[in-house]
Amino acid sequence: MSHILGVRQAQKQKTRQALMDAALGLLEEQSLSSLGLREVTRAVGVAPTAFYRHFPSVADLGVALVEEALGSLHPMIRTTVSPAEDSDERIARAVELIAGHVAAHPAHVRFIARERHGGVQPVRDAIREQLARFAREVKTELAKDPLSAGWSDADLLMLAGLYVDQMLVTGSLFLEALEAQEAHEAQEAPDEVRRRAADIATRQMRLISIGRRHWLD
Secondary structure (H helix, E strand, O other), X not given: OXXXXXXXXXXHHHHHHHHHHHHHHHOOXXXXXXXXXXXXXXXXXXXHHHHOOOOOOHHHHHHHHHHHHHHHHHHHXXXXXXXXXXXXXXXXXXXXXXXHHHHHOHHHHHXXXXXXXXXXXXXXXXXXXXXXXXXXXXXXXXXXXXXXXXXOHHHHHHHHHHHHHHHHHHHHHHHHHHHHHHOOOOOOOHXXXXXXXXXXHHHHHXXXXXXXXXXXX
C-alpha cells in the first residue's frame, strides 16, 4: 500500500510541476492576470478540473512560482555580501553570480520582474515577502562587517534593502542583454553586450559601497 501511495504522490508532484512549467512558458508572452487555467491545463494535456487538485487558483500557482524562482536564492544572496572579501571582490562575485543565474533561469527572472508590480495581489505580496526576507538576511551578514560598526539596525536594514533592490536591477540588466541578443537587436557581439551590462551593474554597486563607507561621516 505504501508503495502505491508513493507512486501516486510522485505522479501528483510530477503533474503539479508540469502545470508550473507550462504556466512559466505561457508567461513569457503575457502577465499572470491574463493567464487562464484552461490555457495551462491544455498545455499539460489534463482536464481543467485537474488543476484544482494542485492549486486553488491561478494566483496560488503564481505564488508557487514565486517560491520556485526566489526560494533557492537565499544562500546566493547572503554570500554576495559576505565580509570575507574586500568590496571590489564582493561586487565582482555578486555580478558574476547574478549573470549566471539569469543565463540559467531567464523565465523565472522575467516572471519576477513583471509580476513584482503586476495585477495579482497575492503574487505581489509573495514577492514582497521574499524580498523582505532577503533584506533581513543581508542585514545579518552586513552586521558582521567591521564597516558596520556604529550603524543602527534601521540603517543596516535600509542598506540591505538597497543591495537587494540593486541585485534585482542587475538581474534586469542581464535579462535585457539576453533578450536583445535573442531578438538580434544588439549590434555588438554577445560577450560585449554582457560585458556592458556587467560594467553598468558594477558601477552601480560601487556607488552604494562608496556611500556606505561615508554614511557615518
